[in-house]
Amino acid sequence: MRSWLPLVSLVSGFAVGFAAFTAFKWEIPADFAPYLSVAALAGLDTVFGGVKAGIEGRFQNDIFASGFILNTLLAASLAWLGDRIGVNLALVAVIVLGSRVFLNLSLIRRYYLNKRALAKSVQQEESISASLPASVLGQKPEVGGGI
Amino acid sequence: MSVFSASMHHRSFLWQISAVCFVLGMVLAASAFTATQIARNGVRSNNPALSYGSSTQVAVEKAQQSEGEIKKLRDRNTELENKLGKGTDAASTLNKELQETKVIAGLTEVSGSGVQITLTDNIKEGLAPNDPINLGNYIHDVDIANVVNELKVSGAEAIAVNGQRISTQTAIRCVGSVVHINFVPAAPPYIIQAIGNTNALYGGMNLPQGVLDEIRKVNPAMVHMDKKSKLVLPAYSGSTQMHFAKPPKSALPEKNSKSETEKDAQK
Numbered sequence: 559m560r561s562w563l564p565l566v567s568l569v570s571g572f573a574v575g576f577a578a579f580t581a582f583k584w585e586i587p588a589d590f591a592p593y594l595s596v597a598a599l600a601g602l603d604t605v606f607g608g609v610k611a612g613i614e615g616r617f618q619n620d621i622f623a624s625g626f627i628l629n630t631l632l633a634a635s636l637a638w639l640g641d642r643i644g645v646n647l648a649l650v651a652v653i654v655l656g657s658r659v660f661l662n663l664s665l666i667r668r669y670y671l672n673k674r675a676l677a678k679s680v681q682q683e684e685s686i687s688a689s690l691p692a693s694v695l696g697q698k699p700e701v702g703g704g705i
Numbered sequence: 706m707s708v709f710s711a712s713m714h715h716r717s718f719l720w721q722i723s724a725v726c727f728v729l730g731m732v733l734a735a736s737a738f739t740a741t742q743i744a745r746n747g748v749r750s751n752n753p754a755l756s757y758g759s760s761t762q763v764a765v766e767k768a769q770q771s772e773g774e775i776k777k778l779r780d781r782n783t784e785l786e787n788k789l790g791k792g793t794d795a796a797s798t799l800n801k802e803l804q805e806t807k808v809i810a811g812l813t814e815v816s817g818s819g820v821q822i823t824l825t826d827n828i829k830e831g832l833a834p835n836d837p838i839n840l841g842n843y844i845h846d847v848d849i850a851n852v853v854n855e856l857k858v859s860g861a862e863a864i865a866v867n868g869q870r871i872s873t874q875t876a877i878r879c880v881g882s883v884v885h886i887n888f889v890p891a892a893p894p895y896i897i898q899a900i901g902n903t904n905a906l907y908g909g910m911n912l913p914q915g916v917l918d919e920i921r922k923v924n925p926a927m928v929h930m931d932k933k934s935k936l937v938l939p940a941y942s943g944s945t946q947m948h949f950a951k952p953p954k955s956a957l958p959e960k961n962s963k964s965e966t967e968k969d970a971q972k
Contacts, residue, residue, distance in 0.1 A: 567723040571730020612718035
C-alpha cells in the first residue's frame with residue numbers, strides 16, 4: 559500500500575528526530591518553542607495541501623517543495639514578528655493554518671469515501687448484471703453520477 | 706469521479722510528500738521534545754550563567770579543584786609542623802597543642818567510633834515540589850541543622866554531612882532544590898556521621914520528641930541510624946581566612962605578634 563507511505567515516513571521521521579534529540583542532547587531554547595510549533599503546523603498544512611493537490615491531479619513538485627519551506631519559515635517569522643510588536647500573530651497563524659488543515663483533510667476524506675462508494679456500486683452493478691438478462695445491460699447508468 | 710480519476714494512476718507525488726513528511730516528522734519531534742523538556746524543567750531563561758556548561762559550572766568545578774589543593778596544602782602544613790616540632794622540647798609541646806587545636810577546629814581528618822544517620826526524602830509519597838501539604842516529605846536544611854545540633858548536644862566530637870566536615874565556619878542552608886553544606890551542594894540521602902561515645906550518641910538521638918522523632922512521624926523510613934565502630938571524617942576544606950575577627954592584643958605574646966607583623970610586612 560503506497561498510500562500509507564507518507565504516514566509511515568512521518569512516524570519514522572518523528573521517531574528518528576526524537577531519538578536524535580534524546581541521544582545527542584540537543585536543546586532548543588524555550589523562547590523558540592512556540593515558533594517551532596507554528597512552523598510545524600505550517601508544514602502540516604503544506605503536506606495536507608500537497609496530498610489534496612495530488613488527489614486532484616494538480617500536484618507540482620516545485621510548488622510543493624517551495625511551499626513547504628517558505629510557509630514554514632513565514633509562519634515562524636510571523637509569530638516572531640508578532641512577539642516583537644506585541645500582537646499575537648502566532649495565534650493568527652494557528653487559526654488560519656488550522657482551518658486550512660481541516661479543510662484539506664475533509665477534502666481528502668471525501669475522496670476516499672467516494673472511492674469506496676464507487677467500488678461498492680461497481681460491485682453491486684456487476685452482481686446485478688450477472689443476474690439480469692443480456693438485453694438490460696444495454697442501458698448502463700452513469701456510475702456514481704449522483705455523488 | 707472525473708475530478709479524482711487522474712490521481713488513481715499518477716502516484717509519484719506520494720514519494721515527494723513522503724520525503725517532506727519525514728522532515729515534518731522531525732520538526733514535530735523537535736517541537737514535542739522541547740515541549741516535554743519545558744514541562745519537565747520549566748522555562749529556562751537564556752541567561753548563559755544558568756545553563757549547563759556555563760561559567761557557573763566551570764566556577765563550581767574550579768572551586769572543587771581548589772578544595773582538593775587546599776586539603777593537600779593543609780596536610781603538607783601538618784607534616785612540616787610535625788617535622789619542626791621534633792627539634793626541641795618546647796617546639797614539640799607547642800606543635801602537640803597546635804595539632805590538638807586543629808583537630809578541634811576540624812582541620813584534620815579524624816577517625817573513631819560513632820553513629821551514622823541517613824536522612825532521605827519520603828520517596829513513597831508524591832514529591833510535588835510546590836504542594837505545601839507535602840513539605841513534610843522532604844528533608845530540609847533545618848532538619849539537617851537540627852540533627853547536627855542535637856549530635857553536638859549528645860557529645861559528638863566531630864561531625865560530617867555528605868563528606869563535608871562541620872567546622873566553626875560551616876553553614877547549612879537551602880539553595881533551590883539542594884542543601885548547601887560548606888557552600889557545597891548536597892542532595893538526599895543525607896549521610897550524617899558523628900564521632901563520639903556511640904551509646905550516648907545513639908541514645909541522645911533517639912530521645913522521644915527529639916529531632917529524629919519528628920521526622921519519623923512523617924515516615925519511619927526517612928531516618929536510618931547505625932552504630933559504627935570506625936568512621937573516618939574528612940578535614941574541613943573551606944576557607945579559614947579571618948578578615949575581621951582578631952584576638953585581643955593582651956592575649957598575644959608581645960614578641961611573637963611583632964615578629965608576625967614584621968614577616969607580613971616583608972611579604
